[in-house]
Amino acid sequence: MTFTNKTAFVTGAAGGMGLQIACDLMAAGANVAMVDVKPQPDCIPTGNGNFIYLKCDLSDDAAVKAAVTQTVEAFGGIDLLANVAGVLWFDRDASALTMDMDVWDTVLRINLKSMVHTSRHIAPHMKAAGGGAMVHFSTIQCLRGDDAPQDAYQASKAGVIALSKSLAIQLAGANIRSNAVLPGPVHSPMQTRWDDNAAALDSLSQAIPLGRVGKVADMANACLFLLSDKAGFITGTELIVDGGLLARP
Numbered sequence: 001m002t003f004t005n006k007t008a009f010v011t012g013a014a015g016g017m018g019l020q021i022a023c024d025l026m027a028a029g030a031n032v033a034m035v036d037v038k039p040q041p042d043c044i045p046t047g048n049g050n051f052i053y054l055k056c057d058l059s060d061d062a063a064v065k066a067a068v069t070q071t072v073e074a075f076g077g078i079d080l081l082a083n084v085a086g087v088l089w090f091d092r093d094a095s096a097l098t099m100d101m102d103v104w105d106t107v108l109r110i111n112l113k114s115m116v117h118t119s120r121h122i123a124p125h126m127k128a129a130g131g132g133a134m135v136h137f138s139t140i141q142c143l144r145g146d147d148a149p150q151d152a153y154q155a156s157k158a159g160v161i162a163l164s165k166s167l168a169i170q171l172a173g174a175n176i177r178s179n180a181v182l183p184g185p186v187h188s189p190m191q192t193r194w195d196d197n198a199a200a201l202d203s204l205s206q207a208i209p210l211g212r213v214g215k216v217a218d219m220a221n222a223c224l225f226l227l228s229d230k231a232g233f234i235t236g237t238e239l240i241v242d243g244g245l246l247a248r249p
């Protein structure tokens with residue numbers, strides 16, 4: 001897969017999957033706008049493409065609009081969008097029946113509305129370029145219930161799938177594809193709870209048919225495929241990347 005002469009806007013680029021996706025895209029020749037609310041990580045390797053790092057709260061529509069403008073000024077356009085940023089607050093996200101509704105609103109704003117902000121500001125630039133591709137990160141958790149519910153997270157991520165499908169239909173005529181990646185459990189900075197709990201990680205790994213939790217590289221591979229021309233006839237669908245977990249009886 002090559003992304004030479006392409007420009008990508010990657011959110012969550014200081015996190016596990018977003019950083020990997022940004023680095024892989026650069027290695028494959030893309031110029032990348034790396035966007036995150038956190039400061040720039042130290043460990044960004046130089047690839048074949050260039051990057052700019054934009055510190056931005058994606059839940060702020062005006063800030064997203066400004067980040068998109070900065071990207072277009074730096075690289076001349078935007079062809080690819082990887083909507084990766086998200087939050088999972090184990091300490092505050094709980095049952096919809098009892099949880100703090102301010103937390104509910106904030107999670108929905110970060111996980112779902114941010115993806116609306118990026119999509120609506122970037123789609124016109126993709127149209128101007130004659131086409132493009134979007135990948136939005138959801139989760140397998142929105143396809144099932146949970147004994148320990150995180151209902152704001154699950155509902156927001158179900159919304160991501162619906163948004164992705166609707167955008168696919170609305171934008172197909174402009175040669176813009178939109179798909180969702182649904183990761184299973186992935187050992188990333190979002191899952192630091194496993195860092196010092198080998199027993200929990202081991203037991204989860206045994207429940208996954210392929211015998212391990214996901215790596216950020218597994219998710220980056222799926223994302224780059226869907227962004228690439230190799231996926232040129234794929235739009236409006238979901239790619240489950242979970243080692244077979246959902247397929248289990």
Ligand SMILES: NC(=O)c1ccc[n+]([C@@H]2O[C@H](COP(=O)([O-])OP(=O)(O)OC[C@H]3O[C@@H](n4cnc5c(N)ncnc54)[C@H](O)[C@@H]3O)[C@@H](O)[C@H]2O)c1
Binds near residue numbers: 011016017084137
């Ligand atoms: N790790 C998992 O097990 C797992 C499983 C299923 C789905 N996912 C989803 O995959 C995506 C990537 O997850 P990850 O494991 O790399 O998480 P991560 O925590 O390592 O990275 C997420 C990044 O999003 C950024 N972010 C959060 N709020 C933001 C905001 N308002 N504005 C800008 N940036 C913001 C964070 O700063 C962080 O760098 C997320 O959408 C997550 O929900 C993760």
